[in-house]
Amino acid sequence: MGRWLRIGVPVVAALGVAAAPLLITDTFLLKVFTYVGINVLVVVGLALLFGYAGQISLGHAAFLGLGAYTCAFMTVQLHAPWLLAFACAGIVAALGGLLLALPSLNLSGHYLAMATLAFGELATLAFREGSAVTGGVNGLTGIPFPSIGPFELRSAAAIYWLVWGVAGLAVLIAANLTAMRPGRAMRALHGSELGAAASGVDVVGVKVRVFVLSAAMAGLAGALYASAVGFISPSLYTLQASVGFLAMAVVGGTGSLAGPIVAAALLTLVGYLDALIPGLPRATSELIQTYEPDMYGLAIILVVLFAPGGIGSMWRRWRGAGEAR
Amino acid sequence: MSALLQFLIAGLKNGAIYALIALGFTIVFAATGAINFAQGEFFMLGGMLGWWFLHLGLPLPLAVVASVATTAGIAALLELLAVRPIGDGDPLRIIMVTIGASVVLRQLAEHVFGPDELSLPPFAAGASIKVAGAAIEIQTLWIWGITLVAVVGLAILYRYTSLGKAMRATAIQREAAQLVGVDTRRMVTIAFALAGALGAIAGLAVAPLTQTAFDVGTGIGVKGFSAAILGGLGNPVAAVGGGLILGLLESLTAGYISPLYKDAVALVVLLGVLFVRPQGLFGGSRKEKV
Numbered sequence: 001m002g003r004w005l006r007i008g009v010p011v012v013a014a015l016g017v018a019a020a021p022l023l024i025t026d027t028f029l030l031k032v033f034t035y036v037g038i039n040v041l042v043v044v045g046l047a048l049l050f051g052y053a054g055q056i057s058l059g060h061a062a063f064l065g066l067g068a069y070t071c072a073f074m075t076v077q078l079h080a081p082w083l084l085a086f087a088c089a090g091i092v093a094a095l096g097g098l099l100l101a102l103p104s105l106n107l108s109g110h111y112l113a114m115a116t117l118a119f120g121e122l123a124t125l126a127f128r129e130g131s132a133v134t135g136g137v138n139g140l141t142g143i144p145f146p147s148i149g150p151f152e153l154r155s156a157a158a159i160y161w162l163v164w165g166v167a168g169l170a171v172l173i174a175a176n177l178t179a180m181r182p183g184r185a186m187r188a189l190h191g192s193e194l195g196a197a198a199s200g201v202d203v204v205g206v207k208v209r210v211f212v213l214s215a216a217m218a219g220l221a222g223a224l225y226a227s228a229v230g231f232i233s234p235s236l237y238t239l240q241a242s243v244g245f246l247a248m249a250v251v252g253g254t255g256s257l258a259g260p261i262v263a264a265a266l267l268t269l270v271g272y273l274d275a276l277i278p279g280l281p282r283a284t285s286e287l288i289q290t291y292e293p294d295m296y297g298l299a300i301i302l303v304v305l306f307a308p309g310g311i312g313s314m315w316r317r318w319r320g321a322g323e324a325r
Numbered sequence: 326m327s328a329l330l331q332f333l334i335a336g337l338k339n340g341a342i343y344a345l346i347a348l349g350f351t352i353v354f355a356a357t358g359a360i361n362f363a364q365g366e367f368f369m370l371g372g373m374l375g376w377w378f379l380h381l382g383l384p385l386p387l388a389v390v391a392s393v394a395t396t397a398g399i400a401a402l403l404e405l406l407a408v409r410p411i412g413d414g415d416p417l418r419i420i421m422v423t424i425g426a427s428v429v430l431r432q433l434a435e436h437v438f439g440p441d442e443l444s445l446p447p448f449a450a451g452a453s454i455k456v457a458g459a460a461i462e463i464q465t466l467w468i469w470g471i472t473l474v475a476v477v478g479l480a481i482l483y484r485y486t487s488l489g490k491a492m493r494a495t496a497i498q499r500e501a502a503q504l505v506g507v508d509t510r511r512m513v514t515i516a517f518a519l520a521g522a523l524g525a526i527a528g529l530a531v532a533p534l535t536q537t538a539f540d541v542g543t544g545i546g547v548k549g550f551s552a553a554i555l556g557g558l559g560n561p562v563a564a565v566g567g568g569l570i571l572g573l574l575e576s577l578t579a580g581y582i583s584p585l586y587k588d589a590v591a592l593v594v595l596l597g598v599l600f601v602r603p604q605g606l607f608g609g610s611r612k613e614k615v
Contacts, residue, residue: 056417058424103600110360110420114550115599118592121547125589239543243428250421290436297428304421305410 005319010258017164021157030156032272034228037163038221039248039264044167044174045217046249047260051312052178053210054190054254056113059100059120060218060245063093065127065237067219068226072140073133075227082147086223093219094212096123101211105204108193120242127234139233146227159228166224170217174257186210187255240293247296251303253310262311270295327458332580333573338465340572341472345527346549347556347564348479349520354559355496356516359419363403363427365546366434367524370396372537373434375529376443385446393525399430400521404514427542434539445532468530475523476565483561492516496559544588551595557605566607 017037024030042064049055067089074085100119107115127134134140146153146162153159177183185206188196197203226232248267252260269276271292274285303310346368353361374395378388407422448467453460482489494502495512502509527545528537548571556567571591579587598605 054417056420103596107599107603109416111599111603113362113420113424114360114547114554115596118547118551118595118599122589122592122596125592129585240428243424246424291432293428294432297425297432300425301407301422301429304418304425305407308418 014168017168018161021160026275027156029275030160031228032269032275034156034160034163035225035272036265036268037160037167038225038228039245039268040261041163041167041170041221041224042218042245043248043252043260043264044170044257045214046245047252047257048174048177048186049210049214050246050249051252051254051256051260052183052186052190053207055207055211056109056246057116057214058113058239058242058246059116059118059123060214061237061239061241062120062123063096063215063218064222064225064241065123065232065234066093066096066215067222068232068236069127069134069140069222070219071223072143072226072232075144076140076142077133081149082144082227083149086146086220086227089223090216090220093222094216096219097212097215098208100215101208104211105207117239117242120237120239124234124238127237134234137234139231139235140226141231143226143230143232145230146224163224163228166220170220171257171261178257182206182209190254243300244293244296247300251299251310253303253312253314254308256310256312256315259310259312259315267296267299328580330457330459332576334459334461334465336573336576337569338468338572339575340552340569341468342527342531342545342568343548343552343571344472344565344568345475345523345530346545347553347568348475348561349523350550350553351559351561351564352479352516352523353520354553356492356513357408357414357416357419359414359416360423360550361517361520362420362423362546363430363542364520364524364549365542365544366427366430367396367400367521367542368528368545368549369434369537369539369542370399370430370521371525371528372445372532372541373438373443373528373539374525375445375532376537377438379445385448389448389529392529393522396525396528397518397522400524401514401518403521404517408517409510409513427546431539431542438539440539442536442538443532444536445529447533448530462534464530464533471526471530472565475526476561479519479561488515547595548591551591551598554598554603554605555594557607560605560607563605563607567605570606 020033021030024033042060046057046060049057070092071085071089074080074088075082080088100116104112104115128137130136144152146159153162178186185196185201188199188201189203189206193203225236244267248264249260251267252263271289273288274280274282307314309316346364349364349367350360353359353364371392374392375388378391379385381388383391403423403426407426408419411418411422447462447464449463451463453462454466483493491502491507492512492515494505494507495509499509502512531537549568552568552571553564554567555571556563556565571594574594575587575590578590
């Protein structure tokens with residue numbers, strides 16, 4: 001039963017996600033599910049960092065921004081091939097992660113939270129003031145669609161498959177990492193850094209690698225968003241966005257990938273309920289959008305207070321109870 | 326010469342405000358071992374509630390007092406509802422809860438008071454004073470006076486009253502304080518209320534000079550935390566020193582380099598101090614609690 005669930009559920013979920021564009025004819029709805037895929041990509045990285053390694057980040061939106069601006073600048077100004085720009089987006093964000101991770105090695109808890117927050121705020125300032133590259137407060141427009149060689153991915157379905165392809169790859173990588181030695185090292189780190197070091201875990205190496213990988217995933221997500229939407233501005237990469245991603249990771253729970261993926265999907269979809277439920281009155285959907293940030297804040301508070309393990313641990317408990325029976 | 330003097334005055338004015346926010350961080354840190362990420366929202370609430378009470382028809386002094394009291398109440402409520410239920414007092418969970426709370430407080434302020442910038446009248450009428458070619462606004466004198474009174478009041482509270490002694494005992498050794506009969510849980514609530522009051526006073530004091538809005542909390546929170554870290558977290562005197570130094574650094578950067586970089590100063594200082602000397606300028610090399 002447990003084995004069937006462990007392999008069967010992800011396979012069915014993957015097939016369902018892959019088949020969605022064949023069943024969904026509404027372009028906007030398909031775009032909404034594309035955003036879900038982008039956020040899944042971010043939150044999988046954050047789940048490794050926060051949920052496994054226990055490292056808090058309040059500046060993750062900065063890495064999306066780094067990726068988005070890199071991809072946009074390279075394709076718009078330098079006319080670089082999209083794949084190259086996309087790869088560079090991941091590399092630049094990873095370098096940003098390295099830049100932040102190396103000096104932060106001795107920091108934990110609130111010190112790390114504040115360092116990442118300051119990094120994020122500095123990045124926002126740089127996006128806003130570096131107008132020669134970033135277009136200042138107005139941002140960058142006319143970012144071309146993704147293209148692979150001569151094939152431009154224009155249709156909503158093609159972009160959807162690209163985004164979910166990358167997200168799915170990230171999930172696979174993360175699942176492999178967490179199932180093997182690096183996963184155990186990360187969990188040991190979460191428990192106690194001293195204890196992890198004492199049992200032979202390369203604490204510094206693990207911390208830096210998780211941070212860099214998580215930043216790279218966010219950077220790729222940023223590049224995908226920029227190419228899918230065609231427009232970016234500094235207001236997309238604020239503390240509020242970082243808190244939103246953190247809320248997804250927190251609600252998703254620690255020591256789990258499925259939990260954060262589900263949380264990312266749920267919290268992203270709430271903002272687009274009008275697309276999901278066709279008959280929803282306009283006033284209702286506007287009300288939900290007005291109160292969306294409140295919801296993120298409340299979700300963090302309620303989960304930390306009442307369900308510290310988030311969705312992941314609820315699922316484990318339910319499954320554990322099922323197996324015991 | 327008068328330009329430099331003007332920069333110093335502006336720096337010490339902002340620095341005094343940062344000092345008040347830094348004191349709020351310090352008081353809560355001493356009592357809980359955690360950073361209250363909602364500290365900046367107390368500053369925001371102070372200004373917004375002051376405006377609201379004023380528009381209810383209260384005279385300015387009463388509106389100020391009502392705003393400080395209400396903010397202190399909200400801060401205490403935050404502790405009772407969200408921080409105290411964290412039974413193990415895990416600092417990471419307290420951080421997360423206060424991050425959530427800061428979002429909720431900011432959003433509630435927007436829903437209740439609207440998205441527009443609001444302002445308060447100055448506390449006293451009168452033209453600015455000229456000192457050696459530099460101008461000092463009357464409101465700046467108020468800010469300095471308020472910060473001075475707050476610092477001295479806090480020092481007296483901590484040093485001479487039994488409440489202050491109980492708070493210090495809680496901060497130093499919670500179990501020991503409990504053994505000698507201190508209600509340590511009450512002390513944590515009081516610490517939040519005090520931090521709320523200090524934040525509100527700061528928010529009220531600057532609202533006449535710079536307008537206030539629902540979203541000013543994060544920015545001032547980062548600056549207050551930078552000041553607290555610069556001085557050395559957990560030490561009230563160091564917090565004030567850190568605030569004044571940060572204010573001066575910002576003002577001199579804006580004056581002599583470019584106003585563009587003013588907001589980056591606090592962030593660079595924060596990262597620099599965290600990376601190089603997390604115990605702050607005035608802190609000893611005390612190791613962090615594991």
